[in-house]
Amino acid sequence: MAIQKSKIPDTWAKRETAANQNSKTARERIKQDLNRDRSALVQHTDINAFTIYTQGSYKNYTNTRGSSDLDLIVQLRSPWKRDLSDLTDEEQERYHEENSPADYGYDDGFRDSVVQALRQFYRENLLKDPITNSGKAIEISGPHNPLPIDVDVVAAQEFRLYHTYPEDGDPEYTEGMVFKPLIGDEWWVNFPKVHYQNGNEKHDNFRETVRIFKNARDHYNENHWFTLDTPSYYIECLIYNVPDHVLKTSDFTDRFDNVLSWFEQDSTGLADFDQVSEMEALFGDENTQWNTDEAEKYIEKMRTMFEDL
DSSP, X not given: OOOOTTXXXXXXXXXXXXXXXXXXXXXXXXXXXXXXXXXXXXXHSOTTSEEEEEXXXXXXXXXXXXXXXXXXXXXXXXXXXXXXXXXXXXXXXXHHHHOOOOSOOGGGTHHHHHHHHHHHHHOOBTTBOOEEEETTEEEEOSTTOOSSSEEEEEEEEEEEEXXXXXXXXXXXXXXXXXXXXXXXXXXXXXXXXXXXXXXXXXXXXXXXXXXXXXXXXXHHHHXXXXXXXXXXXXXXXHHHTSOHHHHXXXXXXXXXXXXXXXXXXXXXXXXXXXXXXXXXXXXXXXXXXXXXXXXXXHHHHHHHHHHHO
């Protein structure tokens, strides 16, 4: 039976432009406020000690109508955490000789300083406090949020995966970010800048296809009693592993069907998939990884949704 060309709505491929402007406004205001001389963050560290940048769907151009939160990273630049395992013994020794422990680090209250600075500018009083400090992120949301969009702020520290540390010349490393949730001692490592760069180098239809599959998940959830809780990040990683020759299909309906068919092939090994940064496998037991059972369930339900359209 021929596939109806109108199955996948054009709107599923589009970004939410109004939300994009709200994201920009919130990002610029937070950057301006946290960098003020009187900011508690500047007072406790130094204006050159941290950097502020976005990650997530707004940064990666994969936000949809349901993308409600801006993800912002406030990252301590110095000192940094590092992985030296790729270096030779000689290079590791050279690193330790040239880098001494810092007096101030992430565990010396950096997250608390970010929370204090945010409350300094966005809390009217104890009863009108839009700041929630819990879990992985510091949330700015609720009826007393003065920003045009909800914001999740992650207080993080720079992470460096070193590849070389030569005697002459600059060392080579991949920059990431590392943070600890409020509860627990487990560190989480991500590479948002590499993620963004790799997304840029993927086929032009990549991010559009991510938006389609995120909207497809939302459509499924709106029409079924048992919903999918598939995180948007993992959907983006799934689509990143689809070959460009499949993504290049211009018609949305044909592309959606072709992507699902590629996932459903016996020769497609989900276990070999990478995250978009290609710094870590998509599936595994680490705190930043997914599991294949959930991925297979998502693909199965997307096929069900597609056949029911």
